[in-house]
Amino acid sequence: MGNIVAIVGRPNVGKSTFFNRLIGERKAIMDDESGVTRDRHYGKTEWNGTPFTVVDTGGYVVGSEDVFEAAIRRQVEIAIEESDVVLFMVDTQSGLHPLDEEFAKVLRRYDKPIMVVANKAETLDRTQQAAEFYTLGFDKIFPISAQTGSGTGDLLDEVVKHLTPTSGIAPDEGIPRIAIIGKPNVGKSSFVNLLLGEERNIVTDIAGTTRDAIDTHYKSFGKEFILTDTAGLRRKNRIKDSIEFYSVMRTLRAIEQSDVCIMMVDAQEGITSQDISILRLAEKDGKGMVLMVNKWDLIEKDHMTYKRYLDVIRQKISPMDYIPVLFTSVLNKQRVFQTIETAIRVYENKQQRVPTSKLNEVMQQVIAHYPPPAYRGHHIKIKYITQLPTRVPSFAFFCNHPKYIPETYRRYLENQLRKHFDFEGVPIRLYFREK
Structure with missing residues (x-):
C-alpha cells in the first residue's frame, strides 16, 4: 500500500x-x-x-x-x-x-x-x-x-x-482512514492510547520491526474509522539520526495510507518547518488535514492568547489556511474527541459532490460580481463549471482563454468555492479548459 x-x-x-x-x-x-x-x-x-x-x-x-x-x-x-x-x-x-x-x-x-x-x-x-x-x-x-x-x-x-497506479488506496467502503502524524514526543502515543484504551501500546516488538502502521478499526461515540497509527513504534537500537529519519519515513507511509491526517504539534514548541513541509506533502497528495495543537494546558493564557496563537499558525501554514486548528490537551482529555469528529467531518467534505446546477448557479454569480481581468484586450468568459469525478475535489472551469487566468483570480475562485461549499480541511484543485 x-x-x-x-x-x-x-x-x-x-x-x-x-x-x-x-x-x-x-x-x-x-x-x-x-x-x-x-x-x-x-x-x-x-x-x-x-x-x-x-x-x-x-x-x-x-x-x-x-x-x-x-x-x-x-x-x-x-x-x-x-x-x-x-x-x-x-x-x-x-x-x-x-x-x-x-x-x-x-x-x-x-x-x-x-x-x-x-x-x-x-x-x-x-x-x-x-x-x-x-x-x-x-x-x-x-x-x-x-x-x-x-x-x-x-x-x-x-x-x-511496481507501484499502485493511483495514489492512495481504495478506502474501506465509506470508512475514513485517519493517520495521526507529527514529530516524536508531541503526544501521539498518549492520544492513540486514549482513543483505543491503554493496552494497545505493547503489541509491536516482533524482532524490533513492524512493517506496517497498525490499523485499528475503531467504533465509538457513534463514529467509525480506521486509525493508522505511527506512534509508539521505536527501535531497540536508537541511533539518534536514524530515529528522526525513521519517523519521517513512517509519516510518509502513514500519509500515503490515509484519507485524513491529524497533524499533532506541541503547543510550547509551535509548528515547525518540518511540520509545514509534511503538511505541504499531504496537500499535494490530496489528503484531508486537521491540525491538533496539543499540551495547550501548559500555555499561560490571557483573553488574547488563543487568537494570537491561531493567527501565527494560519500565517505560517498559508496558503493552507483552510485547515481546521484545534487546541487540545490529551492529558486533560480536552477536545480530544472533538478532534476525531473534526477529522471525520473533513473526510465527509472530501467525499462531497456538488451538483452541477448548484455549482453554476452560485459560481456564475461570484464571477459576475468580479469577472476575470481582461488579458491584452481579450475578455475572458467562464461559461460553465463542473466537478470532476476525482479522489480530490476538483473543478473544471470552461472558458474561452484558459491560459490567461491569473493566479490571483484562481485563488479568488478557490476561496469562493470554499466559502459557499464546505471544503474545510480539504485541498481542492481548479482546472481551466477550453470550452
Missing part, C-alpha cells in the same frame, strides 16, 4: 541531483526560512499518471565511511523496510567501490524491487562501463545521467510497474 520510492547509495554518487530532477524543483534552496534544509529530502512526483513519494536518504547519513556498520546500515534498512521500490545508485565515473558492495549486501537480504541506477553515464563509454555493476548481483541496471536526464525515462517506466 502506498507508493514510496527510496534512493540509496554511498555519498557523492549523485542522489540529490537525481532527487531534484524527479521532484522538478531545487528543493534544498526552496525553503530557506530559518536555514532549515535538513528535512527537505522527500517530495511528491509522478510518472505517466502514477504519483509517488520520493525519499533521498543521502541527507540523513552523517559521518565517514567507517561508520557504515552502524548509522548508514540502519538508515538503509529503514529506507528499504519502509519503501515500495528501492533505487540503488552507483557512479560509473568512479566505478565499483567497496562501499557499493557493503550496500549490496544489505539490499540483497530484502525481497523488494531493487534497481541499480548507474549514474553519470553521459558518454557511450561510461554507459558500457555500467556493466561492471552486474557483479553486485542485481539483474536490473539502468545507466542514467541525473545531470542531463538521459536514461531516466526507461528507469521510471520500470519503477511504476
